[in-house]
Amino acid sequence: MDLDEFLRLNGADVDLVLAGARTIVELGPDDRLIAVGSLAEGLGNRKSDVDLLLLTSRIEHRGASPDEVRSFTAGRSLVDLRVVPEAAETGLRERLAAWAEAGWNLMVAADFTPSEMLLLHRLGAGRRLWPAGASSRSGDEVLTTQVGRLKLHIARHMARTIQVDMAGYREEGDAALLVYAAQDLLGHAADGLLAGSGFTNPTPKWRSRLLDRLPMDWEQSLQLPVSGLRPSEVYWRLHRAPAVATLDAALAHASRIAAFARAVFHWAEEGLVHGAPAPRRLGRSSGPSSVSPPVLDIDVDFHRVDQGVMIGRLNDFGQTLEMSVAQFAGLLWLDNGGDLADRAGQATSNENLVLDGALAGLVDQARQAGLQLPGLEPDGESAGGFGARHALKV
Structure with missing residues (x-):
């Protein structure tokens, strides 16, 4: 009204x-x-x-x-x-x-x-x-753009703090706090998605209503396999807590949300901060991926450097990886349940995507650097009950 x-x-x-x-x-x-x-x-x-x-x-x-x-x-x-x-x-x-x-x-x-x-x-x-x-x-347009950047910055800054907290809750074995923190992270990811789409209202109660104003092809602009769902429906499904507060279920829940948040924040930053919207991605995930494991851990974040991206674990003195924007886009695709073969089949000649062996090698580097979610076998099968990670995709 x-x-x-x-x-x-x-x-x-x-x-x-x-x-x-x-x-x-x-x-x-x-x-x-x-x-x-x-x-x-x-x-x-x-x-x-x-x-x-x-x-x-x-x-x-x-x-x-x-x-x-x-x-x-x-x-x-x-x-x-x-x-x-x-x-x-x-x-x-x-x-x-x-x-x-x-x-x-x-x-x-x-x-x-x-x-x-x-x-x-x-x-x-x-x-x-x-x-x-x-x-x-x-x-005016200038004010709206600046407020959008501010909204995104607040969401990104808060999200990084929450990701560190999530890693701590996992170490403590506190499944309930891990789930609640992941849901907070999801709220900030929704703010990032809205900011990147020109919606600057900071009031949390309007997130779902505003998400409904995004176009139906919203996923195609992000590094996300296309589910065909409205963004408010994706938000609802990701927010749904596990029925039982086991650590495996909580970590699967948190991992799905962290992957979604990274993809959203990368897309929003490319447009609002760097003035170069992330390349348009086409593809449809017809079911759980058979070849791609969850690639990045719940506390892995990214930072733009020159013409590339650096990834590493927050509040950790471990190894970092630097890669091109296209390579990072490939990691985000896999991290959100995209199938490598599906991505290769949908790529166009002008997208300059890094696929097949090169991307598989980058995934292996992420594993060796300790940036992959623990408990995953090299073939992508879960040793800890993460088979439901991609259940969102339809």
């Missing part, structure tokens, strides 16, 4: 909302009144309320203090209005621009609070109600 439909069902319209706002604050010619939140983004329902932001440079607001939320009704609709000083908005935008210019560094958390992240998103995604005749959208 969008804003207009919601207001109509509640005996109101935008003009009535503007009249109510004027009972709390003056609306000057240089002010901007923006409808934000679920209704402005078409995510609301009959139980939603209307959220407004007033961006103003004026000091006096007829009794409303800066950042204070005031409420009123328009028909049967509850409306919350927040005043944001223009100086605060400008300062936040400048901080975001400076952060974006500083370079991509996952070692340091981005210095933005959750409320600041939400405000930045709303500045770009809101619907402008005042002044009359202004553009219906409140933001």
Whole structure:
């Protein structure tokens, strides 16, 4: 439900909302009144309320203090209005621009609070109600791209911490914590997928709804065998916890999610950070792969270097591997259950993919470097009950 439909069902319209706002604050010619939140983004329902932001440079607001939320009704609709000083908005935008210019560094958390992240998103995604005749959208493309990068950075930074925790829970034999951590990782992977697709809303409750807005061919842009499922359905299936909290089942669950997250984050970074979307992949996995084991361990992550990719285990002083972007794409394909023969059959001459013996050799290097999931035999069969790893593929 969008804003207009919601207001109509509640005996109101935008003009009535503007009249109510004027009972709390003056609306000057240089002010901007923006409808934000679920209704402005078409995510609301009959139980939603209307959220407004007033961006103003004026000091006096007829009794409303800066950042204070005031409420009123328009028909049967509850409306919350927040005043944001223009100086605060400008300062936040400048901080975001400076952060974006500083370079991509996952070692340091981005210095933005959750409320600041939400405000930045709303500045770009809101619907402008005042002044009359202004553009219906409140933001601009540059802001949306920067907020998308910020959302991806937060997801990547948090995901790396969770991956380290997952490795620790495995060593402790704590199956339950391993499952819960993996599900947290999946949530951040969903944020990365949405950020790379232009959806900057940071609120976790909207992940599934926003995933439904992705196109049906979403998997073909990632390093993923095509399941034909909607992204929200993949998210649901990956989130489903094992019926019994055994360590084998928990590790299989965590491994599937870690593989999915790596593929998502690589694709999103290529587009949002490096300006070169990952090559389009074609293929369909008709069932569990018969030739490819899970390649990378749950705490293996990647880092872009020059024109290639370096992979290694987080918080570990072991061996790392450096490879081309195409080689890493091949590892991600196998890591997510893709069959090497299927991939070779779908490759086109202009994709510059590394296949067959070269990729098999890279898999062997990953095994020798200790980057492969423990408990796997060289032929890809599991010694620890990981045969269900690829059960997601249909």
